[in-house]
Amino acid sequence: MLSAYITLHLLGVIVWVGGMFFAHMALRPAAVEVLEPPQRLPLMKRTLDRFFPWVWVAIGLILLSGYAILIGILGAKAGVYVHIMHSIALIMVALFCYIYFLPYKQMGRHLQGGDLPAAGAQLLIIRRMIGINLVLGLVTTVIGAAKPF
Numbered sequence: 001m002l003s004a005y006i007t008l009h010l011l012g013v014i015v016w017v018g019g020m021f022f023a024h025m026a027l028r029p030a031a032v033e034v035l036e037p038p039q040r041l042p043l044m045k046r047t048l049d050r051f052f053p054w055v056w057v058a059i060g061l062i063l064l065s066g067y068a069i070l071i072g073i074l075g076a077k078a079g080v081y082v083h084i085m086h087s088i089a090l091i092m093v094a095l096f097c098y099i100y101f102l103p104y105k106q107m108g109r110h111l112q113g114g115d116l117p118a119a120g121a122q123l124l125i126i127r128r129m130i131g132i133n134l135v136l137g138l139v140t141t142v143i144g145a146a147k148p149f
Helices: 002-034 037-077 080-112 116-146
Strands: none
Touching: 002 037, 002 116, 037 080, 037 116, 080 116
16 A cells, blocks of 8 residues: 555655746746747747646645655654655645645736736745745755655
8 A cells, every 4th residue: 555655745746846946947037038028928828828727636646645654654753854745745735735725816817817027926925925935846856765864
């Protein structure tokens, strides 16, 4: 059962952290080079429209499998590194909820209203928060792989 939980956990991490890496390090810089804001902002919004439902699925997989491992299998034997990963994961979920329910929703409203500068300001907030979450996700991945404690 442990291997099934770990597999689900890793699939969630790959989707979420890999998606953030792609969006932050490849898609956005390429869009900035090729597209003007009137084209770039709708592209980024539509990309997030497709990515964020997968993030919700990934969060569910990560939390459910993580708790199954932590509570159901490791119990009191969980190392400090597991608790650190758990804490970082909760911070990441909170940051994603902030992104999703505030700047992402506001960006959509501004785009619908034709206010590109306001939509761009919200995208900047999203980009910064995704950058923070990306770093946290990579750090958590290193901790999980290295099991340093």
